[in-house]
Amino acid sequence: MKDEELRRLLSDAVSDIEPRESLGSIHARTKVSPMQRKRPWLLGAAAAVVATAATVTAVTMMSNDGTTGSRPPSFAGPSATAGKTQAQEPSAVSKPSPSTGEPSQSAAPATVMETVPVYYVGETSHGVRLYREFHRVDTGGDPVAAAVNQAVATSPTDRDYRTDWPEGTTAAHVDAAPSDVVTVDVRGDASLHDRPADLSKEQADMAVEQLIYTAQAAQQSREAVQLLLNGHRTDTILGVPTSEPLAQADAGDVLAQVWIIEPGEGAKTAAPFKVSGLAAAFEANVQWELKEGNRVVKRGFTTAEECCRMAPYSFTVNAPPGSYTLVVHDSDPSGGEGFAPWQDTKQITVVP
Amino acid sequence: MSAAPRWDADTAVDELYAVHYRRLVRLSVLLVHDVETAEEVVQDSFVAMHGRWRTLRDPDSAMAYLRQTVVNRSRSVLRRRGVQARHTPDPMSDHHGADEDALASERRGLVLDALRELPTRQREVLALRYYADLSEAEIASTLGISRGAVKSHASRGAAALRHLLEDAR
Numbered sequence: 001m002k003d004e005e006l007r008r009l010l011s012d013a014v015s016d017i018e019p020r021e022s023l024g025s026i027h028a029r030t031k032v033s034p035m036q037r038k039r040p041w042l043l044g045a046a047a048a049v050v051a052t053a054a055t056v057t058a059v060t061m062m063s064n065d066g067t068t069g070s071r072p073p074s075f076a077g078p079s080a081t082a083g084k085t086q087a088q089e090p091s092a093v094s095k096p097s098p099s100t101g102e103p104s105q106s107a108a109p110a111t112v113m114e115t116v117p118v119y120y121v122g123e124t125s126h127g128v129r130l131y132r133e134f135h136r137v138d139t140g141g142d143p144v145a146a147a148v149n150q151a152v153a154t155s156p157t158d159r160d161y162r163t164d165w166p167e168g169t170t171a172a173h174v175d176a177a178p179s180d181v182v183t184v185d186v187r188g189d190a191s192l193h194d195r196p197a198d199l200s201k202e203q204a205d206m207a208v209e210q211l212i213y214t215a216q217a218a219q220q221s222r223e224a225v226q227l228l229l230n231g232h233r234t235d236t237i238l239g240v241p242t243s244e245p246l247a248q249a250d251a252g253d254v255l256a257q258v259w260i261i262e263p264g265e266g267a268k269t270a271a272p273f274k275v276s277g278l279a280a281a282f283e284a285n286v287q288w289e290l291k292e293g294n295r296v297v298k299r300g301f302t303t304a305e306e307c308c309r310m311a312p313y314s315f316t317v318n319a320p321p322g323s324y325t326l327v328v329h330d331s332d333p334s335g336g337e338g339f340a341p342w343q344d345t346k347q348i349t350v351v352p
Numbered sequence: 353m354s355a356a357p358r359w360d361a362d363t364a365v366d367e368l369y370a371v372h373y374r375r376l377v378r379l380s381v382l383l384v385h386d387v388e389t390a391e392e393v394v395q396d397s398f399v400a401m402h403g404r405w406r407t408l409r410d411p412d413s414a415m416a417y418l419r420q421t422v423v424n425r426s427r428s429v430l431r432r433r434g435v436q437a438r439h440t441p442d443p444m445s446d447h448h449g450a451d452e453d454a455l456a457s458e459r460r461g462l463v464l465d466a467l468r469e470l471p472t473r474q475r476e477v478l479a480l481r482y483y484a485d486l487s488e489a490e491i492a493s494t495l496g497i498s499r500g501a502v503k504s505h506a507s508r509g510a511a512a513l514r515h516l517l518e519d520a521r
Contacts, residue, residue, distance in 0.1 A: 006482040006510060009517075010382060013463035014483070016456075017387055019377035022395050023369050029395075030365060030402040123403050125417065126424045127396065200396055202425075253428055282496060340420050 029198060114139045116147040117217040118154075119210045120161035121203070122256060125340030128206045129256035130213055131161050133264075145173035147218035148184050151210055158265040160345060164199055164207045165238075166192065171211065174228070181245045182215045185228040186237055192229055195239030204238040209254045212246055222248065251310060257281065257342040259310075260328050268349045271321075276314035277344065279304045281330035286313045291325045301331070321352045361405035364414055365398055372415065373398075375484075376422050382479040383426035385468050393429060397421040419484065420494045423476055430472065466516035474509030477502055 116137060119130045133156055139146035149172065152165040169188035176183040186192060195204045212225045224245035227237055235243050248254075260277040263269055279286050284307035290298040297319055304313040317326070329343035359367065373394065380390035401408065401418050408414045467475050473495070480491045481502075488506075492499045 003482070006478065006513070007485075009463050010479065010483040012456075013460045013467075014378035014381050016460065017374075017378050017381055019374055019387065019391050019394070022373070022391060023366070026365060026369065026395055026398045026402075027362075029399045030362070123400065125400075125404070125421065127400060127421070127428065200399065201392065202396055249432070253431055340417055340424075 029200060111138050112141045113137070114143055114146070116143045116150065117214065118147050118150040118156075119213045119217070120151070120156040120158075121164055121206050121210060122158075122161045124256050124342060126257075126342070128164075128200075128203055130206065130210055130254050131156075131158070131256050131259055131344065132213075132217070132261075133157055133161070142173055144182060144184075144215055144218040147214045148173060148211055151214040152186065158346065163210065164203045165210075166196060173215070174231075176226070176228075180223055181226045182219055182221075182223050183226045183228060184211055184215050185231055186211070187230055190230070192237055193234060193239075194236065199238065201239070204240050205249075206254065207238055208240045208242070208246070209249055212248045213254070216248060252280070255280075255310060256344065257310070258286070258328055258330055258344050260326065260344040260346050263326070263346055263348050265346050266348070267346065268351050270352075271350045272316050272318035273350070274314060274316050275326065275328070276312065277328060278310040279313050279328070279330060279342070280308055280310045281342070283307050283331070284311070284313075285331035286315075286328060287331050288315065288317075288326065288328045290317055290319055291327060292322060297324065319350050321350050323347070323349050359405075359411070361402045364405055364408075364411070365402050368401070368411065368414060368418065369398060372418070376418065379419070379479055379484055380422050380426050382464070382467055382483055383423065383475060384429055385464055389429055390426070393425045394422055396425060416490075416494070419480075419486075423480070423494060427472060427476070462517060466513055469516055470509055470512055473497070473501075474505045474512060477505040478509045478513065481506055 113136060115134050116139060118133050118135050120133060121128050122131045135147075135150050135154075135157075137146050137150065149170055152163055152169045152171045154163075156162065165186075166188065169186060169192065172185045172187065174183050174185045195201065199207070208227070211227065215225050216222055224247050226233070226245040227242045228234070229237050229242075233243060235241065257280040258277070259279070260275065262276045263273065275288065281304055284304040285301060286304055287301045288299065289296045298317060300315060300317075302313050302315040304311040324347070326346045326348055327343055328345075329341040331341075376394045376397070377387070377390045380393045381387055384390055384393065397418050400421050401414055404417060405414070408417055467478070470478070476495060477491055480486045480494060481488075486494065488499050488502045491502045495502070497505075
């Protein structure tokens, strides 16, 4: 088939399509809503943080690191990575907290400090996707309950991420039949039934995936997740069908394809320090830059253990003391312009 | 573009919408087959572009970003939709009237149906090359594949499309 003929065929095939006017709805969604004003980094997306690097300090809970899959974090080193916490524990963390001895999950009412995986959404060049943090919290022995509530009700440590659940929403893990299903009760305004006007369908879908991924990771199983709204089964939550237990969507469709796991946002570390994470990158190529403002101080590349699915990578960086933005991204196979990489960024400080 | 206008994110949305919205929706229709989904994909892409404006800053990279986001999101929609959509009855197939309009719309339906039968990459390459008029290099960077791969998807896609359209006659 000749080029000209193809050109004619394709443009003819859609020539009668007159799309609905949608500038109004785009404006409605790009305008700064009250929720976004409270969290101004919402619109900024990953790279915008570069500008604010110097002023960023992690607040909320400390994040931590893990080096593989969805297993709990295993790293605990002198070059402690976690952000500063308010009245929290010291930052270096191995699995269960030393301060409470070796807490076992059966010690229900006692304070049980545990590190739980929490998924958040972030803007990527491929749409809204999930990133994972680790939060060290008092789980009271129920990591699933703690993790899902963190996911909907707390801010992520990394300001490039966010939760799209409306303010005031909380979540709990409840016992309900059948036993091979994880039941999560979403609590909040009855209007959570429908998709709010300032949330796109994709964001609503991703908010639900955020809960599914978080619950399953905290439970360390792939059991389907039944969502309830204020204690009752409902046909939709945020407009997403929820009458049946939900399986997680394919990781390739919902996870950001490059994550930095360590160091965490706001980490203070001595140099050299190790960076590790997960990436599903073209030909397993992972590139990184260490930036001071907009200036690239160091750069390098490495390969993940496997291509095309989330696989561990790591590399070591040496740099003089200072505040930096660490950027890790996949590579551009074409060398061309307009490449929109998968990336993750962390603000870090190298201390003397 | 050296003398790029200094737009803010809102202006970028308005300007690029005015010029490119319809074409982007049509591009997405070639990929996802239905108009409503395509509109949604393009709307989402404009919202995403607005959010990324600080890193894009000029109309050319914003346009490249939009186009790429439309293609990526179209692909995600298809994947999420899975097989189920492939068997939706074709709304065009009821038309058997002999008048010009009916014939034209039947012909359009055939092309869209044939595209839907192609592997995703071939469909994307054909749409970007013959509808969006991108060069091989631009397609390679939009899709994150090599130029060699663009070439081979284009030639295989064109052959497969011809084959499907001949069968449909």
